Every structure is written in C-alpha cells, then in structure tokens.
Amino acid sequence: MPVPLVIDTDTAQDDCVALLVGLLDPAADLRAVTMVAGNVGFDQQVRNAFLTLNVADRDVPVHLGCRAPLMRPWVSAENVHGDGSGGLRMDQTGLEPEAEHAVDALIRLAAEHPGELSVVAIGPLTNIAMAAAKDPAFVRNVGALYVMGGSNNARGNITAAAEFNFYVDPEAAKAVFAAGFEVTVVPWDPLTLRDAVFGQERLDAISALGTPLSDFFTRVCAPTLEFDRSVGIDGTTHPDSLTAAVLLHPELVLRTGRYHVDVETAGELTRGYSAMSWGVHGLEPNATVVEAVDAEAFHTYLRDLLATPTTPARTISHTA
Numbered sequence: 402m403p404v405p406l407v408i409d410t411d412t413a414q415d416d417c418v419a420l421l422v423g424l425l426d427p428a429a430d431l432r433a434v435t436m437v438a439g440n441v442g443f444d445q446q447v448r449n450a451f452l453t454l455n456v457a458d459r460d461v462p463v464h465l466g467c468r469a470p471l472m473r474p475w476v477s478a479e480n481v482h483g484d485g486s487g488g489l490r491m492d493q494t495g496l497e498p499e500a501e502h503a504v505d506a507l508i509r510l511a512a513e514h515p516g517e518l519s520v521v522a523i524g525p526l527t528n529i530a531m532a533a534a535k536d537p538a539f540v541r542n543v544g545a546l547y548v549m550g551g552s553n554n555a556r557g558n559i560t561a562a563a564e565f566n567f568y569v570d571p572e573a574a575k576a577v578f579a580a581g582f583e584v585t586v587v588p589w590d591p592l593t594l595r596d597a598v599f600g601q602e603r604l605d606a607i608s609a610l611g612t613p614l615s616d617f618f619t620r621v622c623a624p625t626l627e628f629d630r631s632v633g634i635d636g637t638t639h640p641d642s643l644t645a646a647v648l649l650h651p652e653l654v655l656r657t658g659r660y661h662v663d664v665e666t667a668g669e670l671t672r673g674y675s676a677m678s679w680g681v682h683g684l685e686p687n688a689t690v691v692e693a694v695d696a697e698a699f700h701t702y703l704r705d706l707l708a709t710p711t712t713p714a715r716t717i718s719h720t721a
C-alpha cells in the first residue's frame with residue numbers, strides 16, 4: 402500500500418526534488434503540497450511547485466500556507482538558491498492553488514484517516530506549529546512527522562549554530578518538538594553533509610539520463626552547486642529529498658538514535674540551534690534522529706527516479 406503523505410515545503414532546489422519523490426515514487430500517495438515561507442519569495446516558491454508538478458506530469462492540490470514565521474520577519478536564502486528553479490520558466494496561466502489554507506488542509510487530511518497520514522516537513526515548521534495550535538487533535542491524527550532540520554550537535558548552515566529551517570522560525574520548531582508528534586528528524590550535519598552530497602560523478606550520471614526530469618534536476622540544482630562549492634562542499638546537497646526517501650524506504654537508513662530535541666529561541670548567537678540530547682541528561686526522548694543512511698543507495702534511488710519518462714504538458718524554458 403502506498404504511503405499517504407503531504408509535503409510541506411518552501412519550494413526551491415532540493416524541495417523540488419523531494420516533490421518529485423512524492424509525485425513519482427509508486428510507494429507514495431501524495432495527497433497535497435502545502436507551502437510555507439522559507440527559501441525564496443513565497444509566490445516564487447508556488448511557481449516552483451507548479452513547475453515541478455508539470456515536469457512530473459502530475460496533478461496534486463497545492464495549498465498556500467503561512468507567508469511569514471510565527472513571531473519574526475521572514476529571512477530568505479536567495480543568496481543560496483536564486484529563484485529556486487535555476488532560472489526555469491513556463492507559462493503558468495490557469496494554474497491555481499486551492500482556496501483552502503494549508504493549515505486547514507493539513508488538519509483535514511490528517512483527520513480523514515487518523516494515524517495514517519505522514520507529513521514530510523522540509524521547510525520552516527510554521528504551518529505544522531499552526532496546525533497543532535489550531536487543532537490539538539492534529540498531533541495525534543498525524544501518523545508520522547518527518548522533519549528536515551537542525552544539526553545533530555554539529556555545525557549549522559545559515560549560522561555557525563543553526564540550520565536554516567529552524568533558524569527562520571525557531572518558535573515554530575520548538576513548539577513542534579514539544580507537541581507530542583511521532584517525529585523523525587533528518588539533520589543537516591553530520592548526516593546531509595556526509596551521506597546526501599552529490600559530487601560531479603553522481604551529477605554526471607544523472608545528467609546523462611537525458612530525460613525531462615534529469616534536465617530539470619540539473620538546472621534546478623545548478624545554483625546550489627555553485628554556492629556549495631563556494632563554501633567548501635563538493636557537490637549538491639539533498640536533505641529534503643532524503644527526508645521523503647527515508648519515509649518511503651526505511652531500508653535506506655543505516656542508523657538512528659532516540660534524542661530529546663529542543664530548539665533555541667533566545668540565544669544571542671544560537672537562534673534556531675537544535676539541542677539534541679542523547680539520553681544522559683535526564684530528558685525523555687521526543688524524536689528519532691537519522692544518524693546514517695546508505696549514501697550510494699540513495700543516489701541510485703534518485704537517479705532511477707529521474708530516469709522515469711514523463712511528458713510535461715507545458716513547455717519549460719531557461720532564462721540565464
């Protein structure tokens with residue numbers, strides 16, 4: 402039986418790849434895409450989501466969610482991602498998001514089949530925290546919550562201490578870990594930086610596929626590749642697609658640990674820092690943290706996914 406899921410996303414770069422996982426993997430039954438403020442301008446994120454649906458030749462409801470963090474001004478990652486699509490363009494006439502707000506869609510979809518829906522949250526946790534605050538039953542109706550965010554006692558990416566998603570809306574992240582969800586966390590460091598970086602050889606293997614999906618992947622990931630190389634990472638990073646993949650294919654996971662995860666909201670230098678306590682500090686575990694995945698198998702999985710033939714209905718062009 403395919404896994405019913407919603408992907409909550411700030412759609413840019415690897416978020417697009419994560420959407421492809423949800424749209425194309427036969428193990429997934431993607432019920433909706435919910436949008437949250439994060440990587441790039443909100444309306445551009447929505448365009449990136451529709452661009453991704455088009456290249457996958459799939460139609461899934463898109464719901465617009467929170468356009469700002471709970472308590473703070475939005476922080477962009479446009480310096481990393483550009484417009485998040487690598488400059489891809491298409492005519493979006495007639496493509497409309499659903500009228501229902503993302504927070505209400507999350508609550509409704511989880512309530513329709515209590516305990517069965519998985520939520521893959523790969524942006525700031527604003528929508529998830531809002532849904533939990535609006536309807537406490539949401540927490541128990543969600544079967545599993547997979548979160549890309551934080552670092553496991555390791556370095557951040559937007560600051561020395563913090564990973565972007567938790568940094569942008571630390572209050573939402575803190576609330577989500579306190580809410581009682583069954584949470585699995587895919588952290589930035591060390592996991593992503595060790596097991597989900599695609600260097601030139603892996604990128605060449607994908608671009609050699611010559612499918613609409615592989616061309617899309619190469620274009621969309623190009624700005625991240627350039628940025629990553631400028632900061633000493635030798636390839637593109639894929640934390641969001643990894644998060645969706647490990648939900649659908651737990652056999653990719655080689656090691657996990659149970660942790661008490663909490664998020665810093667008041668630090669002078671550590672806003673958004675994820676404190677992951679490993680069981681010796683007298684705190685009850687509230688999350689499973691992925692510690693190692695089969696990097697080669699993950700690359701093979703994505704490469705095979707991007708080999709899927711699709712016939713995009715709308716023409717995609719590239720502007721430099």
Ligand SMILES: [Ca+2]
Nearest residue numbers: 411416523524
């Ligand atoms: Ca993301």
